[in-house]
Amino acid sequence: MRPLDELQSLIANSVAELKFPEYPAELYEPIQYILALGGKRMRPALLLMACDLFGGDVNEAMPPALAIEVFHNFTLMHDDIMDNAPKRRGKTTVHEKWNSNVAILSGDVMLIEGYKLMMQVREDILRTVLDIFNDTAVGVCEGQQLDMTFETNIDISIEEYINMIRLKTAVVLGGALKIGALIGNADMKDADLLSEFGINLGVAFQLQDDILDVYGDPEKFGKQVGGDIISNKKTYLLIKALELVEGADAQELDQWVTYKDFDPTEKVAAVTKIYNKANIRHYAETEMHAYADKAFAALDKLNLPEENKQYLRDFADGLLVREY
Amino acid sequence: MRPLDELQSLIANSVAELKFPEYPAELYEPIQYILALGGKRMRPALLLMACDLFGGDVNEAMPPALAIEVFHNFTLMHDDIMDNAPKRRGKTTVHEKWNSNVAILSGDVMLIEGYKLMMQVREDILRTVLDIFNDTAVGVCEGQQLDMTFETNIDISIEEYINMIRLKTAVVLGGALKIGALIGNADMKDADLLSEFGINLGVAFQLQDDILDVYGDPEKFGKQVGGDIISNKKTYLLIKALELVEGADAQELDQWVTYKDFDPTEKVAAVTKIYNKANIRHYAETEMHAYADKAFAALDKLNLPEENKQYLRDFADGLLVREY
Numbered sequence A, B: 001m002r003p004l005d006e007l008q009s010l011i012a013n014s015v016a017e018l019k020f021p022e023y024p025a026e027l028y029e030p031i032q033y034i035l036a037l038g039g040k041r042m043r044p045a046l047l048l049m050a051c052d053l054f055g056g057d058v059n060e061a062m063p064p065a066l067a068i069e070v071f072h073n074f075t076l077m078h079d080d081i082m083d084n085a086p087k088r089r090g091k092t093t094v095h096e097k098w099n100s101n102v103a104i105l106s107g108d109v110m111l112i113e114g115y116k117l118m119m120q121v122r123e124d125i126l127r128t129v130l131d132i133f134n135d136t137a138v139g140v141c142e143g144q145q146l147d148m149t150f151e152t153n154i155d156i157s158i159e160e161y162i163n164m165i166r167l168k169t170a171v172v173l174g175g176a177l178k179i180g181a182l183i184g185n186a187d188m189k190d191a192d193l194l195s196e197f198g199i200n201l202g203v204a205f206q207l208q209d210d211i212l213d214v215y216g217d218p219e220k221f222g223k224q225v226g227g228d229i230i231s232n233k234k235t236y237l238l239i240k241a242l243e244l245v246e247g248a249d250a251q252e253l254d255q256w257v258t259y260k261d262f263d264p265t266e267k268v269a270a271v272t273k274i275y276n277k278a279n280i281r282h283y284a285e286t287e288m289h290a291y292a293d294k295a296f297a298a299l300d301k302l303n304l305p306e307e308n309k310q311y312l313r314d315f316a317d318g319l320l321v322r323e324y
Helices: A004-017 A025-035 A042-053 A058-082 A100-118 A123-151 A158-183 A188-215 A236-244 A247-258 A264-277 A280-301 A306-319 B004-017 B025-035 B042-053 B062-082 B100-118 B123-151 B158-183 B188-215 B236-244 B247-258 B264-277 B280-301 B306-319
Strands: none
Touching: A004 A042, A004 A058, A025 A058, A025 A100, A025 B123, A042 A058, A042 A158, A042 A188, A042 A306, A058 A100, A058 A123, A058 A158, A058 B100, A100 A123, A100 B062, A100 B100, A100 B123, A123 A158, A123 B025, A123 B100, A123 B123, A158 A188, A158 A236, A188 A236, A188 A264, A188 A280, A188 A306, A236 A247, A236 A264, A236 A280, A247 A264, A264 A280, A280 A306, B004 B042, B004 B062, B025 B062, B025 B100, B042 B062, B042 B158, B042 B188, B042 B306, B062 B100, B062 B123, B062 B158, B100 B123, B123 B158, B158 B188, B158 B236, B188 B236, B188 B264, B188 B280, B188 B306, B236 B247, B236 B264, B236 B280, B247 B264, B264 B280, B280 B306
16 A cells, blocks of 8 residues: 555645646636645545545546535635635635635636546546545535625534534545545445445544644644634534533623623633533544444444554554643 | 527426425525525526527436526625625515525525536536536626725726626626537537637627616616716726726816716716726627627537527527627
8 A cells, every 4th residue: 555645645646646627817816826836645544545445546636626625725715715814824814815705716617627536537437436526526515605694693512513524524535535436446345445444434534623722732633722712613512512511600601702802811710611521522522433433333344354444544543642 | 499588488497396404494494585585597498499490309408507597606605795785676686584694505505406416417518518618607706896895996997897897797607508508519610619708798798788877768668867976886887987087087087976966867867977087888788799790700600500590580689689
């Protein structure tokens, strides 16, 4: 099996070689621009990895892998308009550098270009691959819509939250793995198991992200501690705390969430104290481990040599750091 | 052959029966809303018509026809955001009724739903049909981008303008006809000829629209005379006039285009006078007839019974009214 970083470099090189028309410039330059911003190219690399794991040819899997990356960047371009984000990977976002109209229309073309790339598969799996891509794409849009709805909605359940992160971030991992597996000639049962692995791993990873925001070592993870707390982001931790905490602590939590003017350090310390008292970290880790366990259970059932399964286990272990 | 209005009713009924998920409501309600606004359903009816002309089963052609209608409404939803349009068919536009973010994301899902419907074709033509759909979709986006670019660009040639209207409005007619023909078992040569017919007819129709704005009988065509003149819309007439008119008339035209405060009736009369003096109507009609001729020439070459060709000729004659 090829190491993941090798697959990521393969993708990076192929993304750099992607050609789009030059005219109209306002339509295609933003596509080249956002694709050149970089990123870990994890989603397309997973597609190649799945193909490789089943003994397929990663070159055959390259156009669909690029489809996943182009699709992902389409969602980023449109999400950035919706979130009013000024920066993406430290660079000006497309709607800021050009304007919203350009970002809407360039994004639309990227989605179509994604289909064009995804269609570059063998005849016998064309319909199946496109069905998976359709479901994945709809899922991501549903997840983004739920994420926006939840922002202005106080009363969200843990179930709704997990469904949202599953749609917004996990289904695309499942879709990429499933398509890669099919290109590598896996049967549908294995492709489904690998998809299940990816989706559950994705949910676990997102829950870990929520936990790390509060409990991660900032030097290790390079993120400001408590960023989610400061911005009142509806994470697993906040939703669980709003559900569980009672009495004076509940009042205090409500106040911190409502305050417009506050000292960020003070808010992070106070909310973390409430989380600690209610054992929120424990609940979050339990949920995260439950999803990780589901991912590993699906992996175990795969009809693959033990060595290939170990590769996947190592990959998952690399994503889910057990010590913070 | 089935009459066009019968095909339009078939489409209208099938559009009304289209089902989308209920959750998340903000994502799917706008889709139902914009599809329920009505319209002539001309594009999908053309797809059915092409299938019918070649002896195909219009029921088999219904999902791809719906795909064309859903795709068309996706472009309307996004165009309305870009154009800042408050109304569409007399009703509030989606971005006004909900908000821009909802309109962006619902539009994105409509494009995907379009692909899902378009995929409901026979295995042997799946790839070909999707290739045509991809090209059509990219063309429409390119046309919309050029239209936006031209709005703020003084110096556009007639060639650029015609390329823009071809992409923005004509290629989708060509694409619909071509896909319908293939579903009806036409060979690729006939499918291409029918597409050529549709594209050239579309350009001719758009040029006629430009002419009717100034020279049409308002009672017959139900539009305000000179609306394009009042809004400085870059039509064939204005571009040709800016290219041809010289001396004092050119100065006067430039002034009318620049004025912020003016009496609309006076502006329409003055600009029309300049058009008349420079024979602009004649140039526009000559160009329109050239495209109509190309459409009829492609039609003549079709390998179809004379009766079916006559049906198409009558259809084209109905679109291109010769007397204003």
